[in-house]
Amino acid sequence: MDYKLVMNTAILAGELMLCSGAETYRVEDTMNHILNTTHAQTVEVSVMMTGIVATLGNPDMEPITATKRVQERGTNLNSIMEVNEISRRYCAGDLPLEEAYERLQKIGPKQYRVWLFNLAVIMVSSGFAPLFGGGLIEMAAAIVTGGVLALVMTAGKKLQISGFIQTLLSSFAVAVSAILLKQVLPMVDDNIITMSSIMPLVPGVAITNAVRDTLLGDYISGAARILEAFLIAAAVALGVGTGMALMGVFFPGGGLA
Structure with a gap:
């Protein structure tokens, strides 16, 4: 068995899932x-948000250790589903190792086209308006801000642009456009x-995963993840607050809620 290819396959699968x-x-x-399909005596895997470390070894071979740095993370449930499907088929013996690695x-890191993603953002923004007590006019206005x-x-x-700054600018733009529509x-x-x-x-999603990891003993x-979710929430609050305060200077009485 090609132990190095098994290790590369496991590392690639872990990287794809962690990035997704x-x-x-x-x-x-x-x-x-994936690594246990080698029936090796030593199989160790340690995963954190920012990296992966895995070791595979037998008494009659030099241990194989691989590390992978993960810097970009997002949410792509489709990629997670594809990796799970490939790993299950490989572990069940329905898929050769080489083909599993190639698949x-x-x-890819992206599932949807840019225009479709943007359309989803707009529809989500509009769809939440009734849940907060808005009517048709708020739904239509939310399409614009979305x-x-x-x-x-x-x-x-x-x-x-970095994630924190992008979130801050996005929430700032939403607050400014909402107040302009109000005028x-x-x-x-x-x-x-x-x-x-x-x-x-x-x-x-970040908050949900943080709770699940913590309950399962992955405290680091x-x-x-909790810190990441807090920073995102802080960026949203800071962006909205800055936008409302700025518009309050131009439109006294109408820029602050």
């Missing part, structure tokens, strides 16, 4: 299943529009 937002325990479990290499949010997010990705359409509730439009920025990854 999978929980730490799920990444470790998948990698352990993992073909898994469009502004999608535009800023797309520009930030193309300019490769054009006085009957619109700018608070509802702002709350609805920042929902795509809320770190719900859990604490790191």
Whole structure:
């Protein structure tokens, strides 16, 4: 058996899952299943938010240790599903090792086109308006602010702006555009529009994964995810607050909720 290829396959599977937002325990479990197909005496996997370390060894061979630094993380459930499907088929013997590795290499980081992603951001912004007590006019206004949010997010990705700054700028743009709409359409509730439009920025998945990792004993990854979620929430609050304060200077009485 090609132990190095098995190790490369496990590392690649773990990297794809970690970059796609999978929980730490799920990444470790998948990698352990792949490495255990070698029936090696020593199989060790350690996964954190920022990196992966794995060791594979037998008494009659030099241990193989691999590390992988993971710097970019997001949420892509489709990639996680594809990796799980490939690993299950390989571990069940339905997929050769070489083919499994090739299929993992073909898994791309993006699932949807840019225009489709932006459309989803706009529809999510509009869809949350009724949940906060808004009517049809707030839903229509949220489409406009959602469009502004999608535009800023797309520009930030193309300019490769860091996540914290991008979130801050996006929430700032949402607050400013909502208050400007309030000046054009006085009957619109700018608070509802702002709350609805920042929902795509809320770190719900990060908080959920942080709780799951912590409950399963992965305290380092859990604490790191909690800190990441806190920073995102702080960026949203800072961006919205700055936008409202700035617009309050130009529109006294209408810029602050």
